[in-house]
């Protein structure tokens with residue numbers, strides 16, 4: 438639905454029922470899917486044929502919701518995860534190995550900081566944290582021979598720093614690695630990082646996407662733009678045979694869907710952080726009103742920020758849409774819809 442407005446995509450994308458089929462996305466609450474021959478099951482297991490067989494790997498409800506989020510971001514392929522933490526873990530682990538390194542903006546959600554600074558370090562992956570407002574020289578200096586990705590949040594939780602997406606994308610691409618953006622706070626209503634050079638977007642759908650505080654969840658979207666083959670030596674997991682799938686080379690077999698297919702068929706297979714179809718259904722209901730709720734959130738937040746700014750007992754206020762805020766210009770550039778809403 439790439440030609441439709443984002444408001445229409447919030448409602449219509451991802452699920453396209455035929456005549457006589459349910460108008461509302463059904464909940465496929467089934468662990469397994471039926472086949473009459475074990476030969477066909479074998480082909481599905483071996484990724485020689487596409488189809489559903491086990492919900493840890495793929496489920497029709499989850500796939501429809503992932504497709505909607507993919508469309509909202511303007512991506513090529515997407516998957517749901519059980520939480521935002523799982524999304525950010527998978528997004529990195531899908532392309533690193535022990536001995537690798539990532540560059541990360543220092544203003545990020547505390548849980549993600551712990552994940553990248555401490556937990557993946559125990560797995561042999563080091564992170565260098567950079568001030569999001571650092572110069573291009575300082576940013577470039579953070580890269581190492583073994584750097585495999587750059588990560589940042591479009592709007593940082595809780596600092597509300599707006600990331601200079603073009604600056605980070607440029608540095609990532611000069612060094613031949615993808616730029617991964619957590620777009621949780623901005624949502625695709627306010628910012629679409631792929632339009633500014635990001636390669637992969639992650640979400641904690643737990644927040645505005647869900648919108649009703651019912652379900653913890655996450656999503657990963659791939660733009661399909663990063664050329665893994667051009668940097669094949671850095672990303673052997675995508676560009677050389679996967680022995681756990683009879684020698685499949687993801688980039689050759691799946692093209693723009695290579696990154697998400699690998700994350701689904703390897704990481705989800707082995708680590709299993711799947712979102713339940715019931716939660717995906719509720720997430721989808723939240724997504725249907727995302728375009729209505731996000732502008733209202735922005736309007737309300739700006740009113741609160743202005744009130745507090747003028748309050749004698751308040752020492753300081755930061756809100757990116759507040760005139761004079763240090764993130765104001767970047768917010769206007771990268772999130773124009775947030776301003777139009779106010």
Ligand SMILES: Cc1ncc(COP(=O)(O)O)c(C=O)c1O
Nearest residue numbers: 520521522546594621641643654
């Ligand atoms: C920006 C951001 N990313 C990721 C997460 C982690 O998401 P979850 O709580 O869904 O695991 C959060 C949670 O607050 C967040 O704010």
